[in-house]
Amino acid sequence: MIVKSFIWLLLAIHSSFAGVHRDEHRKTELACTMDENLLQEIQGYQSVVEQIFYEIVRGRFAGQTWESIMELTDTFGPRMSGTEQLEKAIDYSVERMRRDGLENVHTEEALVPHWVRGYESAVLMEPFYKKLPMLGLGSSIGTPKGGIFANAVVVMSFEELESLSNEAVQGKIVVFVPKWVSYGVTGQYRREGAAAAAEKGAVAALIRSVTPFSIGSPHTGVQTYEAGVKQIPIAAITVEDAEMLLRKYRRGETLKLHIVMEDYNLDPFMSRNVIGELEGTVYSNMSVVVVSGHLDSWDVGVGAMDDAGGAMISWKALTYLRDMGLRPRRTIRAILWTGEEQGVWGAKHYYEDHKRQQEEEFSFFFEADSGTFNPTGFDFVGNNQAGCIFEEIVKLMAPLNITDFRTTPDAGPDISYWVTDGFPAAAFINDNERYFWFHHSEGDSMLVESSESLDKCAAIWAAAAYVVADMSIPMPRS
Numbered sequence: 001m002i003v004k005s006f007i008w009l010l011l012a013i014h015s016s017f018a019g020v021h022r023d024e025h026r027k028t029e030l031a032c033t034m035d036e037n038l039l040q041e042i043q044g045y046q047s048v049v050e051q052i053f054y055e056i057v058r059g060r061f062a063g064q065t066w067e068s069i070m071e072l073t074d075t076f077g078p079r080m081s082g083t084e085q086l087e088k089a090i091d092y093s094v095e096r097m098r099r100d101g102l103e104n105v106h107t108e109e110a111l112v113p114h115w116v117r118g119y120e121s122a123v124l125m126e127p128f129y130k131k132l133p134m135l136g137l138g139s140s141i142g143t144p145k146g147g148i149f150a151n152a153v154v155v156m157s158f159e160e161l162e163s164l165s166n167e168a169v170q171g172k173i174v175v176f177v178p179k180w181v182s183y184g185v186t187g188q189y190r191r192e193g194a195a196a197a198a199e200k201g202a203v204a205a206l207i208r209s210v211t212p213f214s215i216g217s218p219h220t221g222v223q224t225y226e227a228g229v230k231q232i233p234i235a236a237i238t239v240e241d242a243e244m245l246l247r248k249y250r251r252g253e254t255l256k257l258h259i260v261m262e263d264y265n266l267d268p269f270m271s272r273n274v275i276g277e278l279e280g281t282v283y284s285n286m287s288v289v290v291v292s293g294h295l296d297s298w299d300v301g302v303g304a305m306d307d308a309g310g311a312m313i314s315w316k317a318l319t320y321l322r323d324m325g326l327r328p329r330r331t332i333r334a335i336l337w338t339g340e341e342q343g344v345w346g347a348k349h350y351y352e353d354h355k356r357q358q359e360e361e362f363s364f365f366f367e368a369d370s371g372t373f374n375p376t377g378f379d380f381v382g383n384n385q386a387g388c389i390f391e392e393i394v395k396l397m398a399p400l401n402i403t404d405f406r407t408t409p410d411a412g413p414d415i416s417y418w419v420t421d422g423f424p425a426a427a428f429i430n431d432n433e434r435y436f437w438f439h440h441s442e443g444d445s446m447l448v449e450s451s452e453s454l455d456k457c458a459a460i461w462a463a464a465a466y467v468v469a470d471m472s473i474p475m476p477r478s
């Protein structure tokens with residue numbers, strides 16, 4: 001009774017917002033011929049799913065996920081690879097997972113990059129003096145002592161840079177000011193800008209921060225040097241400053257910059273992935289369902305959104321199910337990845353260590369690393385048969401008005417190795433239109449997170465993982 005009335009209340013509250021996001025998501029229609037018994041079996045999970053929703057969204061666990069993320073981020077702050085803060089957050093997670101009563105709680109080692117951000121500054125010296133807020137990009141080398149004084153060459157694209165003569169770029173600082181298209185497209189300048197500028201003889205590179213919106217703060221992120229190309233320092237400046245430099249440059253002004261970066265790279269650092277389980281009643285170490293997010297972050301902000309939220313709902317989904325006495329047939333394994341930001345290192349090592357026994361060990365992968373805002377549906381990757389089953393599971397989420405089902409080639413960076421090997425996987429869709437406003441910047445704080453949305457994310461995470469782990473058949477893989 002209580003469950004029923006709760007569901008109606010939720011529907012009533014939510015209906016005022018329905019339609020806002022509904023049209024933006026393209027639904028996928030799979031051609032499905034479902035076995036009638038299996039269909040009935042999945043539909044039979046409706047009441048347990050509603051029980052999970054009730055307890056996490058309105059009942060005894062309501063608000064706990066936000067509290068847990070707050071405690072993690074207020075206690076340890078940012079958690080960059082190679083820092084003691086990340087390692088302490090890892091120790092804390094192990095201790096708290098055990099206290100939550102999760103099983104087989106342990107860590108598994110993974111070598112991660114050890115890049116150190118030193119003192120950094122950028123100043124426009126001429127034609128007028130202005131400090132340019134700047135963040136070096138992960139793995140960037142520093143400038144020579146005293147910094148670099150050089151004129152700027154401002155371009156909007158790699159093609160525009162390519163069209164210039166080497167003499168025009170030699171000894172200059174290339175500033176890339178691409179238009180925002182998407183994270184993937186605009187992010188190329190962050191990932192490959194240093195190499196492109198160095199090939200033309202530049203002494204340093206700056207990029208417009210990879211974000212669609214800005215209130216004057218730079219956004220960092222990882223970059224990679226190209227083998228055989230001279231390594232030069234690279235950093236991000238704000239959208240405001242980048243676009244101003246572009247306008248001034250286009251008017252023919254000479255822009256003198258002074259950049260100081262005391263950043264450097266050390267030998268790789270031994271970090272750890274954190275693993276905790278809700279052990280299955282029938283299968284313990286086979287056909288495991290993985291739920292995951294990354295514990296490491298950048299060193300600016302506190303990484304509440306990227307990705308303490310995703311890591312915490314993955315961990316707490318198990319805690320809540322356990323406290324409710326819900327234990328599926330197969331094990332649900334929470335993995336809090338390390339070293340994601342600087343190149344998915346934790347996930348890479350985990351894959352290397354487990355790939356040999358993958359046939360027996362795993363059945364399904366979940367990853368949450370695109371925000372924990374109001375969830376609206378699921379992205380799925382896998383074969384048609386698994387897709388048809390998962391689409392039916394998503395229908396169980398209707399009481400929270402979470403109904404969108406899409407297929408995707410990619411459910412997240414940390415589980416990509418398994419997806420490539422043919423395992424089915426899923427991520428949830430959420431109202432993350434503002435995700436890149438805060439991403440990799442000082443803005444990634446608890447202010448971005450809402451307790452109500454986190455409860456819903458944790459609820460659908462727990463419910464989806466429970467059903468996939470408990471069904472009579474494992475999810476078919478390609």
Ligand SMILES: [Zn+2]
Nearest residue numbers: 294306307369
């Ligand atoms: Zn992330």
